[in-house]
Structures are given as C-alpha cells and as structure tokens.
Amino acid sequence: MTDAVAEALARLEAHRATFDGVHMRDLFKADKDRFARFSLKVDDLLIDYSKHRATRETFDLLADLARAADVEGLRARMFAGEPINFTEHRSVLHVALRNRSNRPIYSAGKDVMPEVNEVLARMRAFAEGVRSGAIAGATGKRITDVVNIGIGGSDLGPAMVTLALAPYRGDGPAVHYVSNVDGAHIHDTLATLDPETTLFLVASKTFTTLETMTNAGTARAWVVDKLGDAAVGSHFAALSTNLTKIAAFGIPEDRAFGFWDWVGGRYSVWSAIGLSVELAVGADNFEAFLAGGHAMDEHFRTAPLLENLPVIQGLLGVWYRNVWGFPTKAILPYDQHLSRFAAHLQQLDMESNGKRVTRDGTPAKTATGPVVWGEPGTNGQHAFYQLIHQGTDVIPADFLIAAEPHQLPHQHGYLVANCLAQTKALMEGRTLEEATAQLLAAGMAPDEAARLAPHKVFPGNRPTTTIAYAKLDPFTVGRLLALYEHTVFVEGAIWGINSFDQWGVELGKELALSLQPVIDGKADPATFDSSTAGLVAHLHANGSV
Ligand code: F6P
Numbered sequence: 001m002t003d004a005v006a007e008a009l010a011r012l013e014a015h016r017a018t019f020d021g022v023h024m025r026d027l028f029k030a031d032k033d034r035f036a037r038f039s040l041k042v043d044d045l046l047i048d049y050s051k052h053r054a055t056r057e058t059f060d061l062l063a064d065l066a067r068a069a070d071v072e073g074l075r076a077r078m079f080a081g082e083p084i085n086f087t088e089h090r091s092v093l094h095v096a097l098r099n100r101s102n103r104p105i106y107s108a109g110k111d112v113m114p115e116v117n118e119v120l121a122r123m124r125a126f127a128e129g130v131r132s133g134a135i136a137g138a139t140g141k142r143i144t145d146v147v148n149i150g151i152g153g154s155d156l157g158p159a160m161v162t163l164a165l166a167p168y169r170g171d172g173p174a175v176h177y178v179s180n181v182d183g184a185h186i187h188d189t190l191a192t193l194d195p196e197t198t199l200f201l202v203a204s205k206t207f208t209t210l211e212t213m214t215n216a217g218t219a220r221a222w223v224v225d226k227l228g229d230a231a232v233g234s235h236f237a238a239l240s241t242n243l244t245k246i247a248a249f250g251i252p253e254d255r256a257f258g259f260w261d262w263v264g265g266r267y268s269v270w271s272a273i274g275l276s277v278e279l280a281v282g283a284d285n286f287e288a289f290l291a292g293g294h295a296m297d298e299h300f301r302t303a304p305l306l307e308n309l310p311v312i313q314g315l316l317g318v319w320y321r322n323v324w325g326f327p328t329k330a331i332l333p334y335d336q337h338l339s340r341f342a343a344h345l346q347q348l349d350m351e352s353n354g355k356r357v358t359r360d361g362t363p364a365k366t367a368t369g370p371v372v373w374g375e376p377g378t379n380g381q382h383a384f385y386q387l388i389h390q391g392t393d394v395i396p397a398d399f400l401i402a403a404e405p406h407q408l409p410h411q412h413g414y415l416v417a418n419c420l421a422q423t424k425a426l427m428e429g430r431t432l433e434e435a436t437a438q439l440l441a442a443g444m445a446p447d448e449a450a451r452l453a454p455h456k457v458f459p460g461n462r463p464t465t466t467i468a469y470a471k472l473d474p475f476t477v478g479r480l481l482a483l484y485e486h487t488v489f490v491e492g493a494i495w496g497i498n499s500f501d502q503w504g505v506e507l508g509k510e511l512a513l514s515l516q517p518v519i520d521g522k523a524d525p526a527t528f529d530s531s532t533a534g535l536v537a538h539l540h541a542n543g544s545v
Contacts, residue, residue, distance in 0.1 A: 001358065001364075001365050001366065001496055002068065002069075002496075004068035004069075005065065005068045005069050005494070005496070006365075007068070008061070008064050008065035008067075008068040008069075009065060009322060009323070009366065011061055011064070012058075012061050012062065012065065012319065012322075012323045013323055015057065015058060015061055016323050016324065018057075019053050022053075023429075023460065023461050024051060024052075024053065024427045024428070024460065024461050024463075025427070025428050025429075025460065025461075027055070028050075028427070034050045035048060035050045037050070037056070038050035038052070038054070040307060040309055040312065042299055042309060044403075044469055044470035045309075045467070045468075045469050045476070045479055046466075046467070046468045046469075047309050047312065047313070047465060047466075047467050048465065048466040048467075048468070049312055049313075049316060049465050051423055051426070051427040051463060051464045051465070051466070052316060052319075052396075052463045052464075052465070053324070053461065053463055054316070054319065058319065059306055059312075059315070060306075062315035062316075062318070062319060063305045063306050063315070065315070065318065065494060066305055066311060066314075066315060066490070066493075066494065067305070069493055069494040069496065070493070071305075071311070071314075071490055071493045071494065072305070074489075074493045075300070075301065075489070075493075078091075078092050078093075078095070078489070079095060079105070079297075079301055080106070081093055081096075081105055081106045081107040081108075081112070081262070083108075084498075084500065085262075085264070085498060085500035085501055086359070086498060087498055087501045087503070088261075088500070088501050090261050090262050090500070091107040091108070091262040092262060092264065092500050093105060093107055093112060093260075093262040093263070094263055094264065094267035094268075094270050094271075094485070095293075095294075095297045096112050096113065096116055096262075097116055097259075097263065097267075097270035097271050097290070097293075098270050098290040098291070098293035098294045098297065098478065098482070099113060099116070099294060099297075100287075100290060100291050100294040101294065101298075102117070107260070107262050112260065112262070115260070119257055119258060119259065119271075119272055120287075122257060123257055123272060123274075123275055123278055123283070123286075124278070124283040124287075126237070126255070126257075126275070127275065127278040127279045127282065127283050127286070128282070128283055130143050130146075130173065130199065130279055131170075131171075131172045131173070131279065131282060136234075137195075137196050137197055137198070137199070137227075137231075137234055137235060138196070138227050138228075138230065138231035138233075138234040138235060139196050139227070139231075141196045141197050142197065143173050143197055143198070143199045144173055144174065144194075144197040144198075145173055145174050145175075145176065145193050145194075145197060145198045145199070146173045146174070146175045146176070146198070146199045146200075146201060146276055146279050146280070147175075147176045147177075147178055147189060147193070147198060147199070147200050147201070147219065148175060148176070148177050148178070148201045148203050148276040149178050149179075149186075149200060149201065149202050149203060149212055149215045149216050149219060150177075150179060150201075150202070150203030150204055150209075150212050150239075150273070151179040151180075151204075151209060151211045151212055152179075152209075152265050152266070152347060152351075153205070153264070153265030153266040153267065153268045153269070153273070153347060154203040154204050154205060154209075154212065154239070154265060154268060154273050155177055155179040155203070156266075156340070156343055156344045156347050157266070157267075157268060157269030157273065157274070157344055157481075158177070158203070158269050158273060158274055158275075158276045158277050159177040159340055159344075160269075160338075160340035160341055160343065160344040161269055161274070161277045161289065161477055161481070162175050162177075162276060162277050162280045162281070163337060163338075163339060163340050164337045164338055164340075164341070164472060164477045165277065165280065165281045165285060165289070165337075165472075165474055165477060166337055167337070167406040167407070168280075168281040168282070168285045168473075168474060169280055169281055170281075170282065172279060172280055172281065172282060173199070173279055173280070175276050175277075175279060175280040176189050176193075177276075178215050178219075179211065179212075179215075180211065181210060181211040181214050181215070183218070185215070186215045186218050186219065190218075190219070190222055195222060195223050195226040195227055195231075195235065196226075196227065198223075198235065199235055199236070199237065199279075200216070200219045200220075200223070200235060200236045200237070201236075201237050201238070201239055201275055201276055201279075202216045202236060202237075202238045202239070202240070202246075202249065202251070203238075203239040203240075203273050203275075203276070204239070204240050204242075205240060205241050205242075205259070205263070205265050205268060205273070206240070206241070206242055207238070207240040207241075207242035207245035207246060207249075208242070208245065210509070210512070216236075216249070219236075220232060220236070220249075220250075223235045223236075229250075232250045232251070233250070233251065233252045233255070236249070236250075236251045236255065237251065237255040237256070237257065237275070238251045238255065238256045238257070239257050239259070239271075239272040239273050239275055240256070240257075240258065240259075240272075241258060241259055241260060241261055241263075243256055243258055257272035257275055258272060259271035259272050259273070264500050265351075265502070266347050266348045266351055266352065267348075267485065269481075270290060270293060274286060274289075277289070281474065285474045286474070288473070288474035288475045288478070289474040289475070289477055289478040290478060291475055291478060292474065292475035292476060292477060292478020292479040292480075292481075292482070293478040293479070293481065293482040294478075294482075295475070295478070295479055295482075296309075296310070296478070296479045296482035296483050296486065297482060297486075300482075300486045309483055310483055310484075310485075310486030310487045310489070310490055311486075311490055313398075313465065313483065313484075313487040313490070314486070314487045314488075314489070314490025314491045314493075314494070315490065315494075316396070316463075316465065317329065317370070317396075317487065317490075317491045318491055318494050318495075320370075320394075320396045320463065321367050321368075321369075321370050321491075322366045322367055324394070325367070326370070326393070326394050326395065326396055327367075327370055327371060327393070328370050328371040328372070328373060328393070328395055329349075329370045329371070329372050329373075329395070329396050329397070329398075330342075330372075330373060330374045330388065330395050330396070330397035330398070331345050331372065331373070331374035331397070331398050331400075332374050332375070332376070332377050332380055332397050332398065332399050332400070332422075333374075333376050333377070333399075333400040333401075334376065334377040334378070334399060334400060334401040334415050334416070334418065334419040335376065335400055335401065335402055335472055336376055337406070337472055338376060338400060338472070339375075339376050341374075341400075341480075342372070342373060342374030342375060344481075345372055345374075345484055346372045346373065348484060348485060348488055349369055349370075349372045349484075349488050350369055350371070350372055351502045351504075351505070352369070352488045352492060352499040352500065353368050353369030353488060353491055353492050353495065353497065353499055354368070354369045354504060355368050355369070355492075355495075355497040355498065355499070355504075356368065357497070358495070358496040358497055359496050359497065359498055364495060364496070364497065366495060368492075368495045368497055369491070369492075369495075374397075377399070377415075377418060377419055377422065378414075378415065378418045381418065381422065385422065388426065388462065389425065389426065389458055389462070390457075390458060390459070394462055394463070395462070396462075396463040396464070396465075397426070397462075397463075397464050397465075398464070398465045398466075398467060399419050399422065399423055399464055399465070399466045399467070400466075400467045400468075400469075400480070401415070401416060401419045401420075401466065401467075401468050401469075402468070402469055402470065402471055402472050403468060403469070403470050403471070404470055404471045405471075406471070406472070419466070420466075422464075423464040423466055425458065425460070426460065426462040426463075426464050427460055427461070427462070427464065428458075428460045429457075429458035429459050429460020429461060429462075430456065430457060430458040430460070431457065432453055432454065432457050435452075435453040435454075435456040435457050436449050436450065436453040438456070439452060439453060439456070467480070467483075515528070515532070515536075518536055519536065519539075519545055521540070525537060
C-alpha cells in the first residue's frame with residue numbers, strides 16, 4: 001500500500017468516528033433532498049445510494065482514496081490493453097469483446113477488433129442457422145436442445161444471462177448447463193434429451209479442465225453410441241482459446257469459436273463462451289447485451305469519479321469492508337430472472353478480489369474481497385433476512401428491481417412494495433419505544449410488553465443500495481453485469497491487488513491429480529496425512545471407488 005493510500009484510509013477511519021451515535025434516520029431527517037443528492041441516473045438506470053452511512057464528506061474522502069490509489073490510471077491502462085494482469089503477462093480486455101464503437105483496441109501492439117468482429121460474425125451465422133433449422137443434426141432433424149458443458153466462468157456467466165433473458169427465447173432451442181464432474185449432473189440432463197436433436201457446446205477457455213473434459217467425453221460417447229462416430233461433427237461445437245485441442249476432440253474447424261488469453265474466465269460470457277446465450281435468444285438480442293456492456297464501459301471510462309456508477313459502488317464496497325470491517329455483501333435481486341446473478345457475481349468478485357498479497361507480492365495490509373452471496377427476493381425474506389435485520393453482523397446489500405415486469409403485471413406491485421419495504425426497514429429499524437408502543441396499542445399488558453419489546457427492536461442503520469431499471473432486457477442485463485465487473489475493478493485497484501489472476505484454485509486441482517491414483521487403488525494412501533488416508537479407506541470400504 002502506498003503512503004498516499006494509507007493516509008487516505010486513515011482520514012476515512014477518523015471520519016468514521018463522526019458517525020458515532022448517528023443513525024441514517026437522522027441523516028434523512030436532516031436533509032429532505034438526501035435521495036436527490038445521493039442517487040445517480042444514467043438513462044433509465046437509477047442507483048439510489050442514499051441509504052448508506054455516508055455524507056458528502058464521506059464521498060469526497062472516498063474520491064481522494066480513489067485518486068490516491070490511481071484508479072483512473074489503472075482504468076486507462078486496462079482500456080489501453082496494457083498487461084495489467086501481470087502475473088500472467090496478459091491484457092485485460094473483456095471491454096473489447098463488447099466494443100460496439102469498434103474503435104481500435106490494442107493488445108501487444110495489435111488491434112484486436114478485427115478478430116473479435118470475425119468471431120462475432122461466425123457466432124451470429126451459426127446461432128441463427130441452428131435457430132432457423134438450417135443447421136441441423138446428423139439425421140437432418142432440427143436442434144431442439146443445446147447443452148453447454150463448462151464450469152466456472154464457462155458456465156456461470158452464460159447460465160445466468162440465459163436465465164435473465166428467458167423471455168427473449170422465442171422459438172429457439174432449450175439451453176441446458178452441465179458443469180459438475182459429479183456424473184449425476186450430465187446423467188440427469190441427458191436422461192431428458194434425444195441425441196438426434198441435441199447440440200453440445202464444449203465451453204472451456206483452456207480445453208483441459210477436468211470437469212468439462214470428463215463431461216464432454218461422456219456426451220461424446222452418448223452421441224457415438226446412438227448415432228455413430230461420424231455424427232460428432234454435427235452435434236458438437238467448441239468455445240475455447242485452445243484450437244489445437246478442439247481439433248483433437250474431433251470438432252471441425254468451422255464449429256470452433258475462439259477467443260483470446262486476454263479474456264479472463266469470469267468475463268468470458270462476452271466472448272464465444274456466450275454462444276449458448278446467442279443460441280437461446282438470437283443474435284440481435286446477444287448483440288444488444290454486448291451493447292449494454294459497452295454503454296457501461298463508456299460511462300465508466302468517461303464519467304467523473306463521483307458521477308460514475310461503478311466507482312460509487314466500488315468506493316462504498318471499500319468503505320464498508322475496510323473502514324467499518326463488514327465481512328460480507330449481499331446481492332438481492334427482486335427479479336426471478338436474476339436468480340443466478342448472485343452466483344455469477346460470487347465468482348466474479350471472490351475469484352477476482354480473494355487475494356492476500358498486493359501487486360508487489362507483499363501481504364495486503366487491509367482486508368480485501370468480501371464474501372458475496374444472495375438469492376432473489378422475496379424468497380430470501382423468508383429465509384435469511386432475519387439475520388440481515390437483527391443479526392449481530394451488518395451486511396451491506398444491493399437490491400435490484402425492474403419498473404416493468406415481463407409477465408403477470410398484476411403481481412409486480414407486490415414485488416416492488418416488498419423490495420422498497422425491506423430497504424426502508426433496514427434503514428429506519430424500530431426503536432424500543434416504538435416496539436413497546438405498538439404492543440401496548442395492541443392491548444398487551446405493560447409487563448408483557450416490556451418483556452417482549454426487546455425482541456421486536458430492529459437496530460436499522462443497515463446500508464443498502466437500490467438499483468432500478470426500466471425492464472430486464474438484453475441491454476440492461478449487459479449494463480448490470482458490466483457495472484459489477486467495473487465495481488470489482490475499482491475495489492481491486494484500491495486494494496492494490498491483481499484482480500485478474502486466480503492462483504488460489506490451483507492447489508486443490510494439483511492435489512486432486514495426485515490423489516487420483518490413491519482413489520483408483522493404484523497407490524498407497526499411507527503417504528498422505530492420516531485424515532486423507534482415513535477418508536480414502538472409509539470410502540473404499542463403503543462404496544465402489
Ligand atoms: O476455477 C478456475 C477457472 O480457471 C476459472 O477462472 C474458469 O472460469 C474455470 O476455471 C473454467 O476454466 P476453463 O474455461 O479453462 O475450462
């Protein structure tokens with residue numbers, strides 16, 4: 001951490017003391033214009049960040065922190081294609097994949113846009129061909145089902161977006177996602193499908209990932225068993241940076257959709273990995289999704305710090321994580337189509353910012369990425385909101401809500417009312433006096449009311465951001481996803497970490513490889529620690545492994 005960042009953080013620490021004894025209720029009472037002052041609107045996308053433990057001075061100090069950490073400098077370096085993922089010597093250019101302006105973007109001195117556009121054009125032709133029936137299975141039957149086989153970013157991103165855009169499917173194929181190496185996942189998926197009408201997408205940046213290659217092998221055998229070897233070319237396509245391995249799998253060149261090492265796995269839905277989305281909703285909708293991402297990129301690239309949605313969100317993230325010490329953050333979409341949004345953001349945020357050393361290799365002196373979690377409202381209200389309201393941890397939360405639903409508009413009012421009620425309750429809470437008065441007014445005896453009231457107190461003062469949009473259309477899904485990507489970028493920049501590598505997933509992978517011979521009974525478990533050896537012995541004794 002540079003001295004300038006440490007000093008800016010110290011000023012924020014001192015500033016936090018000014019909130020002692022201050023409740024958000026007071027902030028709202030003292031300033032009738034608090035919503036106008038602390039909300040930002042870009043077209044129909046509104047971010048209300050008035051329900052936070054923050055004043056104008058807080059944001060000024062946070063902006064100083066962003067400047068001290070040179071967030072704008074790192075942002076410029078990312079858009080310029082500099083290898084800011086320095087542990088892997090790579091540019092970080094998911095923004096190029098959705099660069100609808102088509103202005104040149106360079107990686108290692110080469111404009112990447114011609115290749116990006118070439119793959120996009122091939123994806124469009126393939127997706128539209130499958131959707132129209134012009135590209136059929138080996139026996140000439142129309143493709144009715146697509147199975148995307150991938151894991152991590154090669155699964156979560158496309159699965160989340162496909163679900164988010166379900167109302168845009170039209171007469172396109174049903175798209176399924178298989179990720180887990182647990183055979184139950186592909187087994188149960190294949191059980192519902194017909195090989196003659198099924199297309200598999202093998203989605204893997206590296207084309208070496210154990211889970212994906214194992215499931216792809218199972219799918220291949222299933223197709224070959226029913227339709228013969230020659231059918232593989234008609235029932236598979238591959239999405240990868242590893243074109244050599246695609247050919248070895250038997251997938252023809254014209255069904256290989258490439259991307260580049262400057263696309264991080266958790267950002268790859270914008271690349272050929274998004275082909276399952278394009279098959280699900282069509283090329284125009286997929287490109288509208290890209291356009292939404294691009295619109296957010298342009299906003300992030302050009303808006304001043306305190307008028308910049310991802311910057312505001314990132315600064316609030318740092319404020320709560322580092323200055324208040326809150327360990328988790330909840331993502332609560334009041335939008336059933338965003339059911340997988342939190343799961344995707346979990347990878348985006350925790351794989352990016354779950355780092356313990358800073359860019360110079362020394363241990364981080366501040367906390368870094370929080371635990372990210374969530375489920376859609378209103379379901380969560382009946383599950384874990386109890387802890388958000390009355391638990392001993394404070395959990396900053398993002399609420400997302402559309403002004404207009406896709407279906408059954410008469411139910412939407414209930415959804416909106418619940419969303420707004422929750423953020424109001426979290427902000428205001430309920431005092432002991434209010435709880436007592438309510439019980440007495442309901443006719444309870446004073447003794448009993450005094451006994452019960454403490455249980456009915458809500459501390460309130462719990463921070464939330466509300467993100468509201470007109471409708472969850474492809475453009476908006478693109479904007480929302482890019483908003484969170486850049487938020488994670490801003491936080492990582494302030495923490496001084498490399499948000500773009502993921503070495504933390506390696507050790508488990510290496511050990512799984514070394515354990516495989518033991519599990520297969522070909523090596524002695526005694527060379528491992530007693531817990532591992534004992535578990536292996538137990539599983540051997542009780543099953544077929
Ligand atoms: O879990 C690590 C990771 O590399 C993720 O970053 C990535 O999204 C996932 O594995 C899948 O990797 P691949 O696309 O190469 O199969």
